[in-house]
Amino acid sequence: MKLSVNLGKLKLGNPVIAASGTFGYGEEYSEFIDIGRLGAVTVKGLSLRPKDGNPPPRIVETPAGMLNAVGLQNIGIDSFIKNKLPFLRRFRTRVIVNFFGDSISEYAEAAVRLSSAKGIHALEMNISCPNKQAGWSIFGTDPRVTFRVVSAVRRATGMPLIVKLSPNVTDIALMAKAAEDAGADAVSLINTLTAMAIDINTQRPKLANVTGGLSGPAIRPVAVRMVWECHKKVNIPVIGMGGIMSAEDAIEFMLAGATAVAVGTANFVNPRAALDILEGIKSFMSARGIRSPGELTGAVKLDVA
Amino acid sequence: MSRLFEASVKDNRRLAENHYLLTFHPLKKIRRPEPGNFFMLSTGNGLDPLLKRPFSIHRRTGSDIRILYRVAGRGTDILSRKRPGDVLQIIGPLGNSFPVGRSRKNIILVAGGVGIAPVFALAEGLIASLKKPVLFYGAKTGSGLLCIEELNSIGIETHICTDSGDTGRKGPVTAILREFIQGNPSVSEDCCIYACGPEPMLRSLSALAAEYGLRGYAALEQNMACGIGACLGCIVNTTGGYKRVCREGPVFPMNEILW
Ligand SMILES: Cc1cc2nc3c(=O)[nH]c(=O)nc-3n(C[C@H](O)[C@H](O)[C@H](O)COP(=O)(O)OP(=O)(O)OC[C@H]3O[C@@H](n4cnc5c(N)ncnc54)[C@H](O)[C@@H]3O)c2cc1C
Ligand SMILES: Cc1cc2nc3c(=O)[nH]c(=O)nc-3n(C[C@H](O)[C@H](O)[C@H](O)COP(=O)(O)O)c2cc1C
Ligand code: FES
Numbered sequence: 001m002k003l004s005v006n007l008g009k010l011k012l013g014n015p016v017i018a019a020s021g022t023f024g025y026g027e028e029y030s031e032f033i034d035i036g037r038l039g040a041v042t043v044k045g046l047s048l049r050p051k052d053g054n055p056p057p058r059i060v061e062t063p064a065g066m067l068n069a070v071g072l073q074n075i076g077i078d079s080f081i082k083n084k085l086p087f088l089r090r091f092r093t094r095v096i097v098n099f100f101g102d103s104i105s106e107y108a109e110a111a112v113r114l115s116s117a118k119g120i121h122a123l124e125m126n127i128s129c130p131n132k133q134a135g136w137s138i139f140g141t142d143p144r145v146t147f148r149v150v151s152a153v154r155r156a157t158g159m160p161l162i163v164k165l166s167p168n169v170t171d172i173a174l175m176a177k178a179a180e181d182a183g184a185d186a187v188s189l190i191n192t193l194t195a196m197a198i199d200i201n202t203q204r205p206k207l208a209n210v211t212g213g214l215s216g217p218a219i220r221p222v223a224v225r226m227v228w229e230c231h232k233k234v235n236i237p238v239i240g241m242g243g244i245m246s247a248e249d250a251i252e253f254m255l256a257g258a259t260a261v262a263v264g265t266a267n268f269v270n271p272r273a274a275l276d277i278l279e280g281i282k283s284f285m286s287a288r289g290i291r292s293p294g295e296l297t298g299a300v301k302l303d304v305a
Numbered sequence: 306m307s308r309l310f311e312a313s314v315k316d317n318r319r320l321a322e323n324h325y326l327l328t329f330h331p332l333k334k335i336r337r338p339e340p341g342n343f344f345m346l347s348t349g350n351g352l353d354p355l356l357k358r359p360f361s362i363h364r365r366t367g368s369d370i371r372i373l374y375r376v377a378g379r380g381t382d383i384l385s386r387k388r389p390g391d392v393l394q395i396i397g398p399l400g401n402s403f404p405v406g407r408s409r410k411n412i413i414l415v416a417g418g419v420g421i422a423p424v425f426a427l428a429e430g431l432i433a434s435l436k437k438p439v440l441f442y443g444a445k446t447g448s449g450l451l452c453i454e455e456l457n458s459i460g461i462e463t464h465i466c467t468d469s470g471d472t473g474r475k476g477p478v479t480a481i482l483r484e485f486i487q488g489n490p491s492v493s494e495d496c497c498i499y500a501c502g503p504e505p506m507l508r509s510l511s512a513l514a515a516e517y518g519l520r521g522y523a524a525l526e527q528n529m530a531c532g533i534g535a536c537l538g539c540i541v542n543t544t545g546g547y548k549r550v551c552r553e554g555p556v557f558p559m560n561e562i563l564w
Binding site for chain 1: 307352354355527536538
């Protein structure tokens, strides 16, 4: 049985990835699991300059999920390279660096800065953040803007480039196509769904930021549908995520079209979740005589039985 | 020694309305928890509630751990229905602990409501090392005053007050403490306060401590997802910027917290 998968030029030892923002910079989890056994670790989203993020409360639980409004708090690219990357280099896992910017030129500059660091295997650009030049909108909701920002990053780096798509759109496959046309090596989805919760006693939003991003099992069926739509539309690999708690959930994403899967909120519930899921995928494959994860990708049967 | 473990419930008893004492037995050897440390406990078995919930160490008896908790919502409600033999998934001990290393002559403990849980753990430890702390303990009503017998049994000087006045003095714990400090001016020399309770109590306690130039530490609460420092969900604003309650805390110097 072979477990490795290819995401364009990026080769992973197995299809299980830790999702950005849920795995810190890897250190916290190394006490609980051998992070070297993961296909890849995606680090918390980075920007050129450090960001403080939003005031508390930042998280609140909702039915089978959670809202977060961390606000992209991060230590900044330079501090990451100097203080966090050396730790990650010790493991054989692939390191995917998630990053974002306030403007197209910031995205490009961030990509240049990250491309010169040793020990980063791929870049994942988060386009679910506000486009300061265009007021309230985010880079990931207009396919023309998506195309422009991805093209700029594509010119800035030769590294494998993953575009992380926002689900807060009418047609996510259009965004995937725009990313592919602009030269992305893969797309990953879904990021969190914009959501809100109100305390009926105080009549105030439960998050200081008013709205936050919904993640966890509550979003899984939406995510599976979106992965399926993107898989049909583009020829580049799709990384699927959104509420994966078990190997069964991960396999569902693969059947919908995911080449690899990312585990997010589940890490909070069980710090061993990502490795448990990898073990479960292996058992499923060997029980069914599946020789490679690729046999599962997009294998959903749509004909009437 | 991994801090991820399973434990079986030994006992889960109701102490007062909405308040319970849970004793669990770790199914493997765990790190020794210090007062101020906390554990993340699973409540349900399925996907809702999803996240683990944080609870302070209240007491340690042999290898068993006790948690004192208030039913605040769905997770704690489900927890209150656990029966002996039920298995919990736990991460811990987590976070920092009350810094008692540099010993002070006058130790003042302040607890509000279920905030007594970690404060009791600290009191027990201090008394075991032959210190003589004084405890100020407040609750809404007398029925919300927990573990009074346990406090008596460790023999700590305790000043009790309630908002309703049905038990002890009437009024907030900070008002009682202010009178105490005014009546005993010498306590402010070489003094340290350790506190846990509702945020308004901790806020006025910080102001009181600042007024008298007393140093102190408060154990804070914040909604948590991971408990181990990864999600950045549990921050508190301090003079040194945002800090994670689960990692740099839950115990912070009171004068560093920006309320
Ligand atoms: C480090 C730490 C130690 C704690 N120790 C104890 C303890 O020893 N005993 C005890 O009874 N409680 C303790 N708490 C608080 C306890 O974790 C919450 O009451 C519990 O998570 C509520 O879960 P729930 O599902 O019942 O409520 P939910 O349905 O999640 O929420 C009900 C209400 O409780 C509030 N709440 C939720 N989580 C927290 C939280 N973490 N802190 C404060 N309020 C919260 C919500 O805002 C809401 O108003 C501690 C919290 C922290 C962070
Ligand atoms: C607390 C938290 C922080 C996150 N931070 C980021 C981030 O910095 N960049 C990013 O692209 N996605 C971020 N995400 C989104 C996740 O990577 C993932 O796309 C999403 O949570 C859905 O997967 P899940 O349901 O398995 O968590 C974050 C999610 C959570 C819960
Ligand atoms: S609870 Fe996740 S960082 Fe503190």
